[in-house]
Amino acid sequence: EAGVAQSPRYKIIEKRQSVAFWCNPISGHATLYWYQQILGQGPKLLIQFQNNGVVDDSQLPKDRFSAERLKGVDSTLKIQPAKLEDSAVYLCASSSYRDSPPGAGELFFGEGSRLTVL
Amino acid sequence: AQSVTQLGSHVSVSEGALVLLRCNYSSSVPPYLFWYVQYPNQGLQLLLKYTSAATLVKGINGFEAEFKKSETSFHLTKPSAHMSDAAEYFCAVSYSGSAGKSTFGDGTTLTVKP
Numbered sequence: 001e002a003g004v005a006q007s008p009r010y011k012i013i014e015k016r017q018s019v020a021f022w023c024n025p026i027s028g029h030a031t032l033y034w035y036q037q038i039l040g041q042g043p044k045l046l047i048q049f050q051n052n053g054v055v056d057d058s059q060l061p062k063d064r065f066s067a068e069r070l071k072g073v074d075s076t077l078k079i080q081p082a083k084l085e086d087s088a089v090y091l092c093a094s095s096s097y098r099d100s101p102p103g104a105g106e107l108f109f110g111e112g113s114r115l116t117v118l
Numbered sequence: 119a120q121s122v123t124q125l126g127s128h129v130s131v132s133e134g135a136l137v138l139l140r141c142n143y144s145s146s147v148p149p150y151l152f153w154y155v156q157y158p159n160q161g162l163q164l165l166l167k168y169t170s171a172a173t174l175v176k177g178i179n180g181f182e183a184e185f186k187k188s189e190t191s192f193h194l195t196k197p198s199a200h201m202s203d204a205a206e207y208f209c210a211v212s213y214s215g216s217a218g219k220s221t222f223g224d225g226t227t228l229t230v231k232p
Contacts, residue, residue, distance in 0.1 A: 004161070031218050040127075042208050042222035043162070055217050091161060095218055103214040104150040104169040109161030 002026065004110035006092050012116045018080035021113045025073070025094030031055075033107065034067055034077050035091040043091055049075065082117045089114045120145045120211045124223035132231050137181075137196040139226045141209035144190065151192040152210040152220060153183055162208060168192060179203070204230045 005024040013019050025032050030051050035043035046065065048055040051072040060067065064083070069075040079086055093107040125140040143149055150169050154162040166177025173185040179202075183194045192209060206227050210220040 033219065035222075040224070042122075042210075042224045044222075045219050048217065048219050050217070056219060093161075103212045103216045103218055104167065105218055106152070106164045106167065107154075107162070107218075107220060109154075109163070111159065111161045 004092055004094055004108055006090075006110035006113050008113055009111065010114050010116075012118065013082055015084055015117050016081040018078065019082060019115060020079075021077045021090050021092075021115075023075045023077070023092030023110060025075070025092070026096075026108055029094035029096045029108070030072070031095045032069055032075050033093040033095075034075070035093065037089040037091055037112070039088070046077070046090075079115075082115075084117050087115055087117045120149065120213060120216070120221045122209050122211050122221060122223035124207075124209050124226050126226055127224065128227045128229065130229040130231060131199045133201055134198050137194070137199045137203065137228065139194040139207050139209075139228065141183075141192045141194065141223060142190050143192060143209070143211045145211055145213060147213045147215070150212045150214075151183075151185060152212070153177065153181070153192075153194050154208045154210060154222075156206045156208065156225075158205075165194070165207075199228075199230045201230050201232065204228055 032049045034046040037043045047057040049069040067077045089112040091112045092110045095105045121144045152167045153165040168185045209223045212220045
């Protein structure tokens with residue numbers, strides 16, 4: 001079974017530029033998450049999708065961040081314009097709850113996209 | 119709201135020694151608890167999880183954790199550390215109404231000395 005795929009792995013941009021990250025979840029996983037991991041901290045949820053609908057985007061800085069999940073499969077996270085404090089690893093994760101109680105399922109993570117904003 | 123506190127951002131042990139990584143949680147409802155491991159330049163992968171069945175949970179690579187409600191703790195242990203255990207470890211909490219989202223602690227970096 002293929003894992004969660006993310007690209008690009010690394011991106012360096014100047015502040016005020018834009019960047020986009022792509023994620024392809026495990027086949028059949030209905031739920032997709034984007035997490036932001038700043039150096040020295042744990043992952044922080046940005047947005048959660050169930051199929052192609054948004055479940056939670058309360059922590060997404062909507063003035064500069066946007067995300068979509070067309071057709072309930074792939075997802076794209078965009079930052080425009082980027083700030084220095086956006087330097088982080090952006091982790092995509094997916095999950096399926098067929099074999100677990102609601103809320104108890106394992107998250108499967110991609111390797112992340114490391115963003116450096118200069 | 120749920121939260122997790124991991125005591126000690128860095129833990130160093132000798133190879134063959136006991137590994138103990140501490141996690142305390144805060145939750146107003148019965149929690150689900152997880153430990154994930156992250157190797158350099160990789161994503162997180164699940165070590166083990168507690169979902170209200172047995173309080174002592176065994177995971178991969180010889181790790182186990184015990185859920186203690188009275189202490190609101192879910193500490194991770196391994197009897198004998200191996201060099202390959204060197205990584206960052208994250209404790210996470212969710213609950214049945216969370217729609218699956220997990221809240222993570224800030225992580226503990228484990229160093230294993232030869």
